[in-house]
Amino acid sequence: MSEQERKVVIPGEIIVEGEYLPGENTEKKDNAIISTRYGLAEIIQGLVRVIPLSGVYSPRVGNIVIGTIKDITLKGWLVDINTPTIAFLNVSEFPRFVNKGSLESFLDIDDIAIFKVIGVNSKGIELTMKGRGLMKIEKGMVFEINYTRVPRVIGREGSMVSLIKQKTGCNITVGQNGLVWVSGEDIEKELKARKMIEYIAENSFISGLTDKVNELFGEKNE
């Protein structure tokens, strides 16, 4: 397998043999690099990694995610962000002063909000709500796409998302965990944005997708 070429691998498959370094989702055994996930394998300067095509989202520091409040404790909120373990938002990470006795008046159970991951360790996943664009979601709609397609939906430097924003006039936040929030003037526009995002997520393998989306949008505007 040469550099820059990508191939689909399954767990246990030998990606490459020789002097290579194991990267994300790979393991080194004897002289071979073995994949631990189903995905696309790539080699960049001797580093082998696998970009997963399916499976469960694993959080990383700095990710913007959308999550649901599941429980309230004395020190903060427990948040479901589509991960195997539940995440935690400390009261001190809420952008306003919170009286410890009335956490539920700021974020109640089943409320949905945008968070940022600030820590992933053996104790769990820690979140913050301090930062631009991190807030409680009050209106609009939230839906789920396969999290592996998120980079495609966002596009290079956010080109795809800004295209949809521009065409529909909706406010869009794509969480790295695959949850998408769309909020616009009316439901028709939100649904249009949702349709396009779902289209991109389903057809993420097509090359020249931006042009295609543009084309589809053009037709629908007429």
Next chain:
Amino acid sequence: MIHTTRVTAERIKQYLKEGKRFDGRKPENYRKIEIEKGISAHAEGSARVKIGKTEVIVGIKMSVGEPYPDSPDKGNLITTAELIPLSSPRIELGPPKFNSIEIGRLVDRMLRESGFIDFKGLCIKEGEKVWTLFVDIYSINDDGNLLDAAAIGAIIALFDTKIPKYDEESDKILYEEPTDEKLPLSKEFPLSITIHKIGDYFIVDPTKEEEDISETRVTIGGYEEIVSSMQKGMEKSLNIEEMLKVLEISKKVNQKLRKEIEKYI
């Protein structure tokens, strides 16, 4: 798969107010139905039903057994539903849970109470030997409304069934030699229509997103306006006017759905 969030639920209700749904359907329309017959080589009859992204397979197996003491001249019917963990992230492996038991029971009751199957025609020797029908339902993909899909699957699979040859002397069923004989079924087959109430509005065939926020549901099994089985699910109540409306919707949808399914029989 996330549970439908509160904001999304609000949007669904707002849109229903205009009589529209997210996928462009009207409240009383089903998604696209695809039906395949005879998908299994070893079952006596089988069917695959797709309603939108929801997918169900149903197989019919036949064996010879003793009749129940209260019905010595009638065949037996055993319906079971199994929800496979692969079909939805919400389904766990283990003993059958409430949902799968309910689907099995409801399909069973719809088939039995409508008089669709002539059980007397399944009798081989009165009081001694009768045919037993096993209707096995498996979910392949769950995107809402598994129940109606399972019911359609059961009907199609029963129509597809060919009775195997039975050797009375050796008491053996020759499964490899199916006869051309079909089951004694009525042409007026029943259908199961599940009507969900969201806010003040009634819908049929919900997607998972809509099913999550449904407040109450009524499943009606029967032929057009004839109601042969009925079950209400979930917490909220219905008043008399609403119940009459549910019956009216059920009749209308039943007639419409029947035309779509008839061509596969």
